[in-house]
Amino acid sequence: xxxxxxxxxxxxxxxxxxxxxxxxxxxxxxxxxxxxxxxxxxxxxxxxxxxxxxxxxxxxxxxxxxxxxxxxxxxxxxxxxxxxxxxxxxxxxxxxxxxxxxxxxxxxxxxxxxxx
Amino acid sequence: xxxxxxxxxxxxxxxxxxxxxxxxxxxxxxxxxxxxxxxxxxxxxxxxxxxxxxxxxxxxxxxxxxxxxxxxxxxxxxxxxxxxxxxxxxxxxxxxxxxxxxxxxxxxx
Numbered sequence: 591x592x593x594x595x596x597x598x599x600x601x602x603x604x605x606x607x608x609x610x611x612x613x614x615x616x617x618x619x620x621x622x623x624x625x626x627x628x629x630x631x632x633x634x635x636x637x638x639x640x641x642x643x644x645x646x647x648x649x650x651x652x653x654x655x656x657x658x659x660x661x662x663x664x665x666x667x668x669x670x671x672x673x674x675x676x677x678x679x680x681x682x683x684x685x686x687x688x689x690x691x692x693x694x695x696x697x698x699x700x701x702x703x704x705x706x
Numbered sequence: 707x708x709x710x711x712x713x714x715x716x717x718x719x720x721x722x723x724x725x726x727x728x729x730x731x732x733x734x735x736x737x738x739x740x741x742x743x744x745x746x747x748x749x750x751x752x753x754x755x756x757x758x759x760x761x762x763x764x765x766x767x768x769x770x771x772x773x774x775x776x777x778x779x780x781x782x783x784x785x786x787x788x789x790x791x792x793x794x795x796x797x798x799x800x801x802x803x804x805x806x807x808x809x810x811x812x813x814x815x
Binding site: 594623625631632633634635638646679681683694695696697698699700 | 739747794
């Protein structure tokens with residue numbers, strides 16, 4: 591009964607470097623979401639994956655951001671050429687299929703990214 | 707852009723008092739959910755109310771939904787120090803949740 595896990599829990603990087611964040615969803619959850627949360631702010635939707643459908647990338651802030659998911663398992667969020675404005679907590683969530691209107695999302699603990 | 711807007715942004719009350727937080731949104735929804743976040747990390751789902759429901763209870767939580775006013779409220783009764791956290795409403799429209807900015811709730815012992 592493991593929940594959503596994310597790694598690393600903290601990441602400090604230098605401006606201009608690439609970073610890769612990982613999310614392991616709950617087994618059996620076909621939907622996976624990435625959010626960004628700046629300090630003291632709400633959650634900002636980035637991208638979501640649903641089964642084998644094309645991902646909804648409408649929230650990605652720039653082409654430096656990309657994400658992949660293999661089947662219904664692990665997802666990675668990659669930020670290229672990081673900027674200081676990318677500093678935030680990146681949260682991953684998973685949920686069961688979108689067949690109903692429920693869609694309770696289960697969140698991981700997040701990765702705190704600091705770009706120096 | 708954020709759809710939900712919570713009010714107030716911050717709330718500080720004494721232990722034992724009731725806490726009420728409000729959420730307003732802009733577009734039609736399938737459901738509205740409330741989440742809690744401790745220490746700026748993972749969120750925990752508290753309660754979901756469907757668009758055809760007006761009120762829902764879960765333990766010390768009571769949620770109301772007024773779709774005509776596009777607003778919801780979360781009431782926490784008999785607050786405890788452990789309720790100190792940020793609370794977010796999230797609306798489910800077209801296949802994704804849109805979160806508000808949150809209310810920072812502090813329960814003073």
